[in-house]
Amino acid sequence: MQLALDLTGNRPTAAAKARGRGGARKGAGRPRLPESESHRARPPVSPRVPQHLTLRMAEHVWNLRAERCFGPIRRAIAAIQREGFRVVHYTVQGNHLHLVVEAQDRAALVFALRSLTVRLGRALNRVMERRGRVLGGRPHVRALRTPTEVKNVLRYVLLNRSHHLPDAPWLDECSTAPWFDDWAALEIARPPSGPPPPERVDRPARTWLLSVGYRRGRSARLR
Secondary structure, three states: OOOOOOOOOOOOOHHHHHHOOOOOOOOOOOOOOOOOOOOOOOOOOOOOOOEEEEEEEOOOOOOOOOHHHHHHHHHHHHHOOEOOEEEEEEEEOOOEEEEEEEEOOHHHHHHHHHHHHHHHHHHHHHHHOOOOOOEOOOOEEEEOOOHHHHHHHHHHHHOHHHHHOOOOOOOOOOEOHHHOOOHHHHOOOOOOOOOOOOOOOOOOOOOHHHHOHHHHOOOOOOO
16 A cells, blocks of 8 residues: 655654554645635735724624623723724624724734734623634725725615614614714715614724715715
8 A cells, every 4th residue: 555745755654654644635734614714915004094894703602782792892892992093983783793993004903803803702702601712704804995985885884784674763773873973975864863872982083084085985885
């Protein structure tokens, strides 16, 4: 029986053969998670360009909109606000959340994302009385480089509840929608107010695109 060669071209040792290891083979190594983001290097982050972040939870994680989970999520968002990184808008849905953020550079973005995922993991596991990962994959990061991109994402994030629940009757209190006051620029009528939202944890925008530039975007569409 012919033995496979290892990556150096040497035949496996007797100890390796006894363990059933014969070098490189198809299917060896850690399995790749199909839902994970690619591990390729991400492009540089500009302080003038907002970012749209999406974090999806694993299947076992409880409903994020329940107060037992939403409260810790809000506190985690508040905790990562710092000089060089701001969460300007967010929406929390049952199994995922969207954030629209501004970051000084890639290091600030990576540090904030790591801090957020660690805080979410600890807080949600404490609520569920268990251990292990809570994210269903790597966070998705998308740069918003044009007024139209920002305009579309603002509509998508602020009205995300109606995207998942078309009959939602009012502004989503699990988002920054109750405090947004420029609905005309997004070409939609302001939805009716609902229950009083909790204390604010978002920060005002500093980039031109996210503060006023989106008003120059082409006719917005709900993604």
